Amino acid sequence: MIQLEHYLYLSGLVFTLGLCGVMMRRNVILVLMGVEIMLNAANLALIAFNKYMLPIDGIVEPKGQVFVFFTIAVAAAEVAVALVIAVALFRRLDTVNVDDVANLRW
Amino acid sequence: MELPFFFLFGGAMVLFTLLTMFVKNPVHSAIFMILSFASTAGLFVLLDAYLMAAIEVLVYAGAIMVLFLFVIMLINLRSDELEGMKVNPLMVLAAGTFFALLHRAISDLGAAVDPVRANTFEGEPKVVAKYLFTEMVIPFEAVSLLLLAAILGTVVLARRTRDA
Numbered sequence: 001m002i003q004l005e006h007y008l009y010l011s012g013l014v015f016t017l018g019l020c021g022v023m024m025r026r027n028v029i030l031v032l033m034g035v036e037i038m039l040n041a042a043n044l045a046l047i048a049f050n051k052y053m054l055p056i057d058g059i060v061e062p063k064g065q066v067f068v069f070f071t072i073a074v075a076a077a078e079v080a081v082a083l084v085i086a087v088a089l090f091r092r093l094d095t096v097n098v099d100d101v102a103n104l105r106w
Numbered sequence: 107m108e109l110p111f112f113f114l115f116g117g118a119m120v121l122f123t124l125l126t127m128f129v130k131n132p133v134h135s136a137i138f139m140i141l142s143f144a145s146t147a148g149l150f151v152l153l154d155a156y157l158m159a160a161i162e163v164l165v166y167a168g169a170i171m172v173l174f175l176f177v178i179m180l181i182n183l184r185s186d187e188l189e190g191m192k193v194n195p196l197m198v199l200a201a202g203t204f205f206a207l208l209h210r211a212i213s214d215l216g217a218a219v220d221p222v223r224a225n226t227f228e229g230e231p232k233v234v235a236k237y238l239f240t241e242m243v244i245p246f247e248a249v250s251l252l253l254l255a256a257i258l259g260t261v262v263l264a265r266r267t268r269d270a
Contacts, residue, residue, distance in 0.1 A: 021127030077256035
């Protein structure tokens with residue numbers, strides 16, 4: 001019997017893997033992919049919560065699914081802007097290594 | 107019936123995520139990420155979220171990953187730049203601590219959810235669409251504005267300026 005906990009542990013594991021990728025990879029594009037994986041893991045948790053939600057007045061509204069719909073739309077917008085920033089970075093500095101882009105660090 | 111499919115799709119999701127994050131070549135990473143999103147779509151079907159499974163495949167595995175592949179192609183890394191992983195013990199510690207906190211949170215889940223299941227949840231597209239277009243119209247329109255802003259932003263950022 002699959003329970004809510006199974007989905008939450010799976011989601012947490014994938015989120016942690018994405019976090020590891022964001023911290024360990026040095027390529028800007030791979031860092032972005034890690035962020036996408038973390039968003040996706042959160043989506044899985046939202047949909048699992050939606051299915052196991054207690055009904056209010058006998059009905060369960062698909063709130064989690066609609067929330068995931070919005071998350072995906074926002075992720076699409078975010079990826080478009082972030083990838084353009086990566087391209088602009090490459091044009092200007094000729095690198096996509098995050099260690100070489102430390103102008104704002106003190 | 108749910109159990110073998112959960113372990114199939116869940117195992118595939120974890121495996122392909124691992125490969126995405128720790129494979130050297132960014133193009134291979136992108137391909138593995140598409141597979142990871144496909145397994146997530148399978149899990150969404152198991153959770154009765156059929157519309158979201160379709161959107162996951164269309165938008166994530168389709169549109170977003172094509173964008174990633176295009177940018178990887180545009181940037182065209184030299185082979186000496188492919189190696190790029192910096193592992194610091196602190197990072198492993200941070201990830202481990204994060205997962206431990208998540209475990210703590212999951213293990214004392216409140217009474218807001220039904221842990222065993224299962225009410226008569228209906229997740230078919232008709233129900234979701236009705237909810238989306240009645241109670242969530244304003245956020246829906248706001249998202250369209252956000253997408254418009256993102257389009258304008260990308261055009262402005264991608265334009266070559268003369269002084270650059």
